[in-house]
Amino acid sequence: MNHIRLVLTAICMSVIALVIESVLLPIGLPVELVPEIVLIFVMYLSFFQTNAFGAFLAFLCGLLVDMSSGHLLGPWAGAYVLAFGLVAIISDRVFVESRTSLSVIAGVLTLLTHIAYLLISMDPFSHILDASVLLIGKAITTAFVAPLFFPLIRRMLGFSLGEKGKIRKMRRTISP
Amino acid sequence: MTPFTLPYQERRSILVKQSRTLLFVTAYFFLSLFLTAVSVRNPETAQVGSILFQSIATPVERTVIRIWDNVESVWDGYLWLVGTRRENQLLLTEVSRLESEVVRLRELSQESMALREILELRKQTGFGGVVASVIGADPSGWIQSVTIDRGKVDGIKVDMPAVLGGAVVGQVRAVSSSASNVLVITDRSSGVGALIQRSRARGIVVGSGGNECFMEYVQNTEDVAIGDTVVTSGLDGIYPKGLEIGTVIEIQSPPGEMFQRIRIAPSVNHERLETLFILTSYN
Numbered sequence: 001m002n003h004i005r006l007v008l009t010a011i012c013m014s015v016i017a018l019v020i021e022s023v024l025l026p027i028g029l030p031v032e033l034v035p036e037i038v039l040i041f042v043m044y045l046s047f048f049q050t051n052a053f054g055a056f057l058a059f060l061c062g063l064l065v066d067m068s069s070g071h072l073l074g075p076w077a078g079a080y081v082l083a084f085g086l087v088a089i090i091s092d093r094v095f096v097e098s099r100t101s102l103s104v105i106a107g108v109l110t111l112l113t114h115i116a117y118l119l120i121s122m123d124p125f126s127h128i129l130d131a132s133v134l135l136i137g138k139a140i141t142t143a144f145v146a147p148l149f150f151p152l153i154r155r156m157l158g159f160s161l162g163e164k165g166k167i168r169k170m171r172r173t174i175s176p
Numbered sequence: 177m178t179p180f181t182l183p184y185q186e187r188r189s190i191l192v193k194q195s196r197t198l199l200f201v202t203a204y205f206f207l208s209l210f211l212t213a214v215s216v217r218n219p220e221t222a223q224v225g226s227i228l229f230q231s232i233a234t235p236v237e238r239t240v241i242r243i244w245d246n247v248e249s250v251w252d253g254y255l256w257l258v259g260t261r262r263e264n265q266l267l268l269t270e271v272s273r274l275e276s277e278v279v280r281l282r283e284l285s286q287e288s289m290a291l292r293e294i295l296e297l298r299k300q301t302g303f304g305g306v307v308a309s310v311i312g313a314d315p316s317g318w319i320q321s322v323t324i325d326r327g328k329v330d331g332i333k334v335d336m337p338a339v340l341g342g343a344v345v346g347q348v349r350a351v352s353s354s355a356s357n358v359l360v361i362t363d364r365s366s367g368v369g370a371l372i373q374r375s376r377a378r379g380i381v382v383g384s385g386g387n388e389c390f391m392e393y394v395q396n397t398e399d400v401a402i403g404d405t406v407v408t409s410g411l412d413g414i415y416p417k418g419l420e421i422g423t424v425i426e427i428q429s430p431p432g433e434m435f436q437r438i439r440i441a442p443s444v445n446h447e448r449l450e451t452l453f454i455l456t457s458y459n
Binding site: 059082 | 200208215222311
């Protein structure tokens with residue numbers, strides 16, 4: 001039941017994030033400065049849903065991004081799953097409450113995810129200057145907004161099993 | 177607390193769980209590679225996904241735009257005026273009203289100009305089509321495409337050309353019931369059969385992924401000059417002949433190579449598209 005709820009929540013949040021990214025933010029921002037909100041959600045999942053189901057949710061979010069672009073099915077899904085895996089490896093060693101660490105991880109993850117996307121979709125780096133402006137712009141903006149969005153997502157999904165499990169695990173490790 | 181400071185049993189269970197997660201990550205990664213390979217071979221697969229997504233997202237997008245318009249009008253028409261002095265309030269209201277009227281009239285004039293161009297095109301060429309408004313763009317920035325508010329119910333089909341005032345914008349790539357996705361000619365995966373209007377030299381115009389296009393497969397012996405107009409050749413079976421694509425801005429013809437590399441500035445700025453004309457019949 002909780003898994004179904006999480007899947008539905010992930011779909012809803014991704015659709016809303018994509019609408020914000022594609023409709024609302026471009027009104028006042030160039031595309032290079034539109035942050036990767038879905039990626040921030042995947043980052044949240046890799047911290048608080050570090051299991052096989054979390055990987056599935058990251059895959060699902062990526063697939064929705066692929067579907068929104070209508071180009072190829074799979075490159076963003078692969079890139080997001082890789083991002084999930086990378087953060088999952090270090091998730092036990094990161095202090096999530098620190099805004100700086102969240103920013104750094106979000107920025108680096110944006111760069112890596114976009115590079116992974118380009119490699120998977122076999123997109124040639126024909127315009128290296130345009131590509132680097134896009135990559136750096138998106139990485140900086142995502143790093144900037146990640147500490148703002150992260151608590152928001154956390155508050156919205158705080159009831160989810162993943163976070164409760166994580167808190168239980170933390171209590172277990174703290175208690176003698 | 178790292179797993180290395182925990183008791184053996186707990187450390188083992190964490191490592192087992194982590195390995196299991198990474199195993200699934202690898203599996204999903206390979207699944208996405210498989211999906212990519214499938215959708216490269218069968219673009220229809222990606223279109224099905226896009227149609228599905230558009231049918232979910234389009235109502236949300238429309239609602240968001242409507243809410244945004246309302247918020248903007250409330251902000252412009254009321255909240256902005258709170259706190260001003262009473263005597264200024266009337267003047268500000270009047271100025272605000274006149275300004276919004278000017279903006280509205282300017283918008284109407286722009287729109288009517290676009291529509292007049294479309295009507296002119298229709299009259300001159302006999303093309304039949306549907307006028308559509310742009311309601312969204314690809315958020316990733318890697319794909320140059322726009323979403324329009326017309327779909328299957330309006331007679332739009334995949335591969336139909338999109339134009340603006342006699343110039344090519346792109347082609348319809350995916351269609352849902354009430355919205356469609358148009359791939360702009362500046363996208364890297366776009367290709368248009370083209371010819372230089374003056375010398376009739378043929379080639380293919382491909383997108384650069386930025387704001388420009390390249391005309392490829394034009395032989396070194398062909399006569400091309402900066403400022404030449406590039407038009408559609410009609411040989412690709414998608415775009416009708418004679419539509420404007422852009423203007424030649426740079427020519428490179430390296431010695432020893434068979435083809436010239438021609439840089440083109442498109443006639444339409446896809447980043448500022450608001451209205452489009454989808455050609456539904458042009459034969």
